Amino acid sequence: MARLRLHNFTLSLDGFAAGPNQCVEQPLGENGLLLHDWIFQTASFQSTLGENGGNTGRNDDLFRARTENVGATIMGRHMFGPIRGPWPDESWRGWWGEAPPFGHDVFVLTHHRRSDLVMANGTTFHFVEAEPYQVFAQAAAAADGRDVVLGGGPSTVRQFLAAGLIDDVHLVIAPVVLASGERLFDQPLSILSGYSCTPLSCDNGVAHAQLTRKDAL
Amino acid sequence: MARLRLHNFTLSLDGFAAGPNQCVEQPLGENGLLLHDWIFQTASFQSTLGENGGNTGRNDDLFRARTENVGATIMGRHMFGPIRGPWPDESWRGWWGEAPPFGHDVFVLTHHRRSDLVMANGTTFHFVEAEPYQVFAQAAAAADGRDVVLGGGPSTVRQFLAAGLIDDVHLVIAPVVLASGERLFDQPLSILSGYSCTPLSCDNGVAHAQLTRKDAL
Numbered sequence: 001m002a003r004l005r006l007h008n009f010t011l012s013l014d015g016f017a018a019g020p021n022q023c024v025e026q027p028l029g030e031n032g033l034l035l036h037d038w039i040f041q042t043a044s045f046q047s048t049l050g051e052n053g054g055n056t057g058r059n060d061d062l063f064r065a066r067t068e069n070v071g072a073t074i075m076g077r078h079m080f081g082p083i084r085g086p087w088p089d090e091s092w093r094g095w096w097g098e099a100p101p102f103g104h105d106v107f108v109l110t111h112h113r114r115s116d117l118v119m120a121n122g123t124t125f126h127f128v129e130a131e132p133y134q135v136f137a138q139a140a141a142a143a144d145g146r147d148v149v150l151g152g153g154p155s156t157v158r159q160f161l162a163a164g165l166i167d168d169v170h171l172v173i174a175p176v177v178l179a180s181g182e183r184l185f186d187q188p189l190s191i192l193s194g195y196s197c198t199p200l201s202c203d204n205g206v207a208h209a210q211l212t213r214k215d216a217l
Numbered sequence: 218m219a220r221l222r223l224h225n226f227t228l229s230l231d232g233f234a235a236g237p238n239q240c241v242e243q244p245l246g247e248n249g250l251l252l253h254d255w256i257f258q259t260a261s262f263q264s265t266l267g268e269n270g271g272n273t274g275r276n277d278d279l280f281r282a283r284t285e286n287v288g289a290t291i292m293g294r295h296m297f298g299p300i301r302g303p304w305p306d307e308s309w310r311g312w313w314g315e316a317p318p319f320g321h322d323v324f325v326l327t328h329h330r331r332s333d334l335v336m337a338n339g340t341t342f343h344f345v346e347a348e349p350y351q352v353f354a355q356a357a358a359a360a361d362g363r364d365v366v367l368g369g370g371p372s373t374v375r376q377f378l379a380a381g382l383i384d385d386v387h388l389v390i391a392p393v394v395l396a397s398g399e400r401l402f403d404q405p406l407s408i409l410s411g412y413s414c415t416p417l418s419c420d421n422g423v424a425h426a427q428l429t430r431k432d433a434l
Contacts (some may be wrong), residue, residue, distance in 0.1 A: 199422025
């Protein structure tokens, strides 16, 4: 049975997953990139840029874990691109260029139909409008025995959490205060009481927590 | 100039400083005590119970720091006791018995008048209704050159934060999900963008962050 996993989802100390005023130039809102500074400093991230520097250690291990035994990805539309409303044409092909790093099927949630988009490197984007459990079923079938990663953003994560579909939740708290923006936990989520939390551990200034569904233990 | 300091203020991973359904038997709400488990495990806390066990290390150091160079305390009424509305009589004398651990003047915020309450050990409770800056001025005068600690709870902390009065904020993230309850950051607090945050550090499963006003550096 495929697990649905959330990795490296980073919150500010005051609970925001993105800053205010998200736009094309600032997809994560004002100061939102600061949340991910810990990722940019890892060796695994820097190697994707063809560089040899960066930290190894727990941050690097956990950042890299997002790709292990994963056969499909689900993401909200804002993770795919900045366009809102109907697609004006098919020219937007994602933030990642012609060879996206996924190498598997990616299910993009949208209310607006669009044909499958086959890219290099084994990545195909599917544009789907369906309930979370239906999207997960499609992604799990595509993953062919491996797990499914949920890519974000915050509202997509909330929907899949509320639907009880996420098995493993890796949250990161960054030493940043955003003061406003988009929260992950904007409403009490009673389903969270069904999760147990590991002790927090820190590396290079950020704290990691991993939540697992109690019924899945 | 006295500083106003907040110490050991603990949040769940999902941002709650107390659980739901606070009452006399559960002043911190359902599961709220879990937030403070890290405190109960410190050597400094256990010594207040006359015991010799407990952890030393960063948690213990930071827990103990709340008493260093402190000459007065401010707290919300719920921190003083469970009574709401007018005082029925003067029989409630705080959660701490006849010899409270403060050893200095404690200013309790309340809309209901009550005479000063002089206890053993040099503690006097003053019951005050005034704007945050006025209460801080009174407490700073009483502290006589030392600092003032803000004791909580969440709504009191929010008021003093919003008023721009807190110089040092020590927050702790505990490996607990409460799913609902009372938040510290229930509304965007623009004043937070005036604070800088230290890198997070962990000890025994909790993460510590210290915020300092940039204009105070």
